[in-house]
Amino acid sequence: MALLIMPWWLAPHLISSTHFEQQVQQAQTENLQQRDTLMTLRLQLHGQLIEMAEHIGTLQAKSSQLDRLSEMLVQKSEIDQQEFDIATTTSQQSMEAAGGPFAAAPATNTESLTEMLVELDELIESYDDKQRQLELLAVLMQQQDAEDASWLSGRPIGEGWLSSGFGARIDPFTGKKASHWGVDFAGHAGSNVHTTAAGVVTWAGRRWGYGNLVEVSHGGGYTTRYGHNSEIHVAVGDVVTKGDVIAAMGSTGRSTGPHVHYEVLKNGKQVDPSPFIFR
Missing domain, CATH: 1.20.5 (Single alpha-helices involved in coiled-coils or other helix-helix interfaces)
Structure with missing residues (x-):
């Protein structure tokens, strides 16, 4: 059982x-x-x-x-450093002479x-x-x-020499004392005429006494004039930069030989270009 x-x-x-x-x-x-x-x-x-x-x-x-x-x-x-203050988040150690393969730092702060x-x-x-x-x-x-x-500086020609200064002088046509409201740079006919600052062309053509004239407005009340050119390479309204070729040196207008009559105007009044030329 x-x-x-x-x-x-x-x-x-x-x-x-x-x-x-x-x-x-x-x-x-x-x-x-x-x-x-x-x-x-x-x-x-x-x-x-x-x-x-x-x-x-x-x-x-x-x-x-x-x-x-x-x-x-x-x-x-x-x-100016006061205009731009760099807020760095790392040390100021120079990185100009640094290198090597990248290796991540130990994860001390990223655990x-x-x-x-x-x-x-x-x-x-x-x-x-x-x-x-x-x-x-x-x-x-x-x-x-x-x-x-737009900073006015330098000469309006690459090669040449200063042949006549600003102010009182003997007029080459009349032989009498007269005012000269610019400076003259003599050189070879046909050589380049350059702008001395950036701006906008406000005149490009003939004007009595100047012959073929180029006038450029630079803002801030400043204007420059380039006279007696044989040829003009710009037109009214053109935007030019410093050093642009705007004309060819000549002897048009009231002139005795190839040169550039260079004027600087402040608020419509001629001023001595010398301080701007020798900046």
Whole structure:
């Protein structure tokens, strides 16, 4: 009887024990799979953090280079430092003699994602500030270029000599004392006549006494005149820059030989061109 009853009594216990072991094994398998998944995620996250740290390091290096570039541009363009104050975010150590392969610094300040995000926010703000500085620098340099171009200086000819000064002189036609409201530069007929500053042509044609005349307005109340030309190469309304060829030297009008009669006017009144010529 016992032999008959025992299998019947043991069967459920054996089945339940086997089932429990299977559940344990299944749980262990699932746990290992989840652990492997977590390890994979951890490795991926770690790789992303390293990549982010390297990217931050690269951006910081480029930020330093932008600081140095801004300083060099300000120094090279001779812009007043008070007009453009560079707010650098890195040390002032020179980068003119630096190099080597890039290697990200140890992640001392980027050990957590939160700290990395804070660094990125600061870096983005730094780049925004640099962008505003560079835009200001571009405007200042453009203004400086415009001022330099409109700055009256130099002679209206490439080759030649000063043949007559400004003020009282003996008139070459009458032999009497007269006023000369400009200076004369003699040279070879047909040689180039240049503008002495940027501006707009306001006269290009014949005028009594001047012969073939070119007149250029430079703004700020200043105007220059170039007289006695054999040919005129510009027209009224043309925009010219400093050094442009506007005419060919000649002896038209009230002239005794090939030369350029050069005048500088301030608010419509002739002034001595000498201070502008020898700037």
